[in-house]
Amino acid sequence: MSREHELSTALAATRERVARAARAAGRDPAELTLVVVTKFFPASDVRALAGLGVRDVGENRDQEAGAKAAELSDLPDLHWHFVGQLQTNKVRSVVRYARAVHSVDRARLAQALGRAAEQAGRDVGCFVQVDLAPALGLEPDAARAGAAGEDVLRVADAVAAHPGLRLRGLMAVAPRGVDPARAFAELARTAERVRRVHPGARELSAGMSGDLEQAVAAGATHLRVGSAILGSRPGAR
Numbered sequence: 001m002s003r004e005h006e007l008s009t010a011l012a013a014t015r016e017r018v019a020r021a022a023r024a025a026g027r028d029p030a031e032l033t034l035v036v037v038t039k040f041f042p043a044s045d046v047r048a049l050a051g052l053g054v055r056d057v058g059e060n061r062d063q064e065a066g067a068k069a070a071e072l073s074d075l076p077d078l079h080w081h082f083v084g085q086l087q088t089n090k091v092r093s094v095v096r097y098a099r100a101v102h103s104v105d106r107a108r109l110a111q112a113l114g115r116a117a118e119q120a121g122r123d124v125g126c127f128v129q130v131d132l133a134p135a136l137g138l139e140p141d142a143a144r145a146g147a148a149g150e151d152v153l154r155v156a157d158a159v160a161a162h163p164g165l166r167l168r169g170l171m172a173v174a175p176r177g178v179d180p181a182r183a184f185a186e187l188a189r190t191a192e193r194v195r196r197v198h199p200g201a202r203e204l205s206a207g208m209s210g211d212l213e214q215a216v217a218a219g220a221t222h223l224r225v226g227s228a229i230l231g232s233r234p235g236a237r
């Protein structure tokens, strides 16, 4: 089977899964954006996916994302979503290609992104990444990304305060060892609290290859799906 055929088959199966999950939740599939996470896979795969109608692609490392975006700059309709942990010294690079950043988890990062976006004359959509673990009673883990508790609103405030940024909503990864339905219900509750202050923050980036159904049921608008479409990542962690 050619790579194009392989991708086409897996993409169709994933789109069908998303449509089925939407129907089961009484939602319109048209309100869901499938972000295909292409990290570790070559730009040629992204090009093939674009040929199959994919517009939204996700990456988690600036160096890799920037190189692919440059190589594919002839595809003007491609929207790059940055979904990985982001250091402030990378923001100037990221705002050059990213239409949205799903991993804004510190006010300081929001401020740096905002300044870089303004300088570059770009409008960057932001999702505040939430660490759901504390609210679910899990052990703290210093390496885990995301804001928790009152910090979620503080980061949202910092995004909303910046003219170069647009606060789109919240993002989370369901912690390991927890029922994803329970994790995403907690995310939905957090989103409700944020919307009392920022009514425009209506979007929810949640759900990956293994738990997109539970995310759709909980109100996700952006599904970040990698391995179900591209296969298992080389040297996957």
Ligand SMILES: *Cc1c(COP(=O)(O)O)cnc(C)c1O
Pocket: 037, 039, 060, 083, 084, 173, 208, 209, 210, 224, 225, 226, 227, 228
């Ligand atoms: C890699 C990644 C995904 C995609 O995960 P799959 O399980 O391969 O679908 C989604 N979100 C983030 C933040 C990722 O880093």
